[in-house]
Amino acid sequence: MADPRSAAAAAADEGAVALVGRELGKTFTDRSGSELVALSAVDFEVRRGELVTLVGPSGCGKSTLLNLVGGLLDRSGGTLAFEGSEIDRPRPEIGMMFQAPVLFPWRTALDNTLLPIDIRRQKRALHKARALDLLELVGLSSFADNYPNELSGGMQQRVALARLLLQDPELLLLDEPFGALDEFTREDMNLMLLDIWASTRKTAMLVTHNIQEAIFLADRVFVMSPRPGRLVEIISVDLPRPRTIAMMRAPEFQDMVFEVRKILGAL
Amino acid sequence: MIRRRAPLVITAALFVGTYLLWHQLTASGTVHEVVLPTPGSVGESITEVVQRDTFAEHLRVTATEVLTGFALGSISAILLALVCERSRSVRRLITPYVVALQALPKVVLLPLLYVWFGVGYRATTVMVVLVVFFPVYLNTLTGLSIADPDGTRLLRSLGATPRQRFRYHQVPSALPLIFTGLKTAVYFAVAAALAAELLGARYGLGFLIANAGNFLRIPDLYATVLIAGVFSGLVYLTFEVLDRKLIYWRPRDDRR
Numbered sequence: 001m002a003d004p005r006s007a008a009a010a011a012a013d014e015g016a017v018a019l020v021g022r023e024l025g026k027t028f029t030d031r032s033g034s035e036l037v038a039l040s041a042v043d044f045e046v047r048r049g050e051l052v053t054l055v056g057p058s059g060c061g062k063s064t065l066l067n068l069v070g071g072l073l074d075r076s077g078g079t080l081a082f083e084g085s086e087i088d089r090p091r092p093e094i095g096m097m098f099q100a101p102v103l104f105p106w107r108t109a110l111d112n113t114l115l116p117i118d119i120r121r122q123k124r125a126l127h128k129a130r131a132l133d134l135l136e137l138v139g140l141s142s143f144a145d146n147y148p149n150e151l152s153g154g155m156q157q158r159v160a161l162a163r164l165l166l167q168d169p170e171l172l173l174l175d176e177p178f179g180a181l182d183e184f185t186r187e188d189m190n191l192m193l194l195d196i197w198a199s200t201r202k203t204a205m206l207v208t209h210n211i212q213e214a215i216f217l218a219d220r221v222f223v224m225s226p227r228p229g230r231l232v233e234i235i236s237v238d239l240p241r242p243r244t245i246a247m248m249r250a251p252e253f254q255d256m257v258f259e260v261r262k263i264l265g266a267l
Numbered sequence: 268m269i270r271r272r273a274p275l276v277i278t279a280a281l282f283v284g285t286y287l288l289w290h291q292l293t294a295s296g297t298v299h300e301v302v303l304p305t306p307g308s309v310g311e312s313i314t315e316v317v318q319r320d321t322f323a324e325h326l327r328v329t330a331t332e333v334l335t336g337f338a339l340g341s342i343s344a345i346l347l348a349l350v351c352e353r354s355r356s357v358r359r360l361i362t363p364y365v366v367a368l369q370a371l372p373k374v375v376l377l378p379l380l381y382v383w384f385g386v387g388y389r390a391t392t393v394m395v396v397l398v399v400f401f402p403v404y405l406n407t408l409t410g411l412s413i414a415d416p417d418g419t420r421l422l423r424s425l426g427a428t429p430r431q432r433f434r435y436h437q438v439p440s441a442l443p444l445i446f447t448g449l450k451t452a453v454y455f456a457v458a459a460a461l462a463a464e465l466l467g468a469r470y471g472l473g474f475l476i477a478n479a480g481n482f483l484r485i486p487d488l489y490a491t492v493l494i495a496g497v498f499s500g501l502v503y504l505t506f507e508v509l510d511r512k513l514i515y516w517r518p519r520d521d522r523r
Contacts, residue, residue: 147516
């Protein structure tokens with residue numbers, strides 16, 4: 001649980017740098033000893049309350065970068081710190097969501113939402129009301145007692161989002177969270193995500209390979225290129241918030257899409 | 268509903284048809300009653316066998332052998348699988364023996380078991396332990412290795428300890444396969460107990476069958492075989508029901 005004082009302090013300090021990576025690198029070595037440079041010399045900062053998207057083709061290291069920030073991988077070089085302290089393992093104030101919903105089939109939607117509470121060895125009863133509120137927030141109030149196999153792909157991903165929100169991390173790491181959903185569901189989910197992000201003012205990093213999506217959601221877009229994975233350009237998106245689907249038709253939106261394409265295509 | 272009902276009608280029709288054919292063949296004298304007694308005389312024989320004073324004791328002996336052997340065999344199999352899942356060296360040490368035990372048809376061990384444990388419930392129980400062990404061991408070992416990596420990644424990101432990952436992810440992921448192993452094992456257990464009793468015992472449903480055969484009491488033979496079939500079916504059904512209750516998340520198409 002976020003301490004209310006630190007949350008207030010975070011709100012007051014909005015815009016301060018929360019996450020810093022310097023000369024960040026990751027090299028994988030396979031059994032035969034050959035090396036694959038997944039990420040090379042990445043420098044970046046993410047400010048508190050900012051929503052950053054990472055876009056690039058397969059193999060550009062965007063998921064690797066997210067896993068490093070999440071503490072799931074050890075970096076091969078450079079430094080990486082969140083709120084001033086080094087990231088060397090998963091931390092409760094950093095939460096992750098993946099392309100697959102990753103729900104346990106033996107748990108109901110509610111029990112899946114409560115998983116972070118079980119892991120922290122806290123009393124479920126104290127958090128059940130909040131879990132139900134969060135399920136309502138993601139539009140699943142009448143499905144709390146359903147098992148995952150009774151829910152559609154989009155609904156399962158909503159449960160995963162409710163679980164992430166119950167964990168209540170300061171930094172949300174979203175690894176192509178809606179990549180497996182059809183386009184209409186994905187648009188809905190993106191708008192819902194923006195709503196939730198706007199009301200909680202959490203810092204967020206979202207990985208996608210969809211350029212429109214990357215620009216539509218972001219304050220800043222990190223454009224990445226493969227072999228080796230590098231951060232080649234950072235584009236600030238100055239579209240007003242709240243974002244609407246109609247903005248995607250605006251000339252400046254199209255210009256940004258073209259710019260990202262050009263960066264990725266020219267490399 | 269309709270799709271569920273149709274096979275039931277066919278099953279019932281087949282049953283009635285078989286009964287009528289049986290009745291016709293025996294009543295007309297086409298098949299001699301020594302080979303196939305009439306349904307009526309088998310029915311009377313079933314009532315008679317079940318009402319004998321000693322029947323409850325025979326049933327109790329077989330049930331005890333099956334349950335004791337099943338419990339010992341499956342618990343030791345699960346424990347050993349847990350150890351082997353943790354320790355690669357123990358697994359390497361044990362695997363050749365487990366494979367050798369499995370490759371051997373256990374029934375051939377019966378004479379040896381009679382020598383070691385005497386003719387009776389002890390030898391039968393050991394026989395049951397032997398046949399139960401392998402399906403439970405193998406299914407548990409496989410089950411413990413199938414927890415999906417995404418779930419592990421999620422739990423790690425939540426800061427779960429290895430023990431929590433075991434409890435919240437690895438074990439529940441393994442349960443459907445463990446239960447599949449238990450269902451296979453209990454079916455083997457009944458078969459092994461009956462076989463052991465057939466070949467050497469003074470009590471049990473298998474002994475009743477052997478006894479009827481030895482005295483050429485053909486209706487009794489049919490009756491005791493049917494009783495053993497019902498016993499076996501009830502045991503299996505119990506586990507099937509348990510499976511549906513406990514492994515409620517098992518995917519539908521796996522279900523039989």
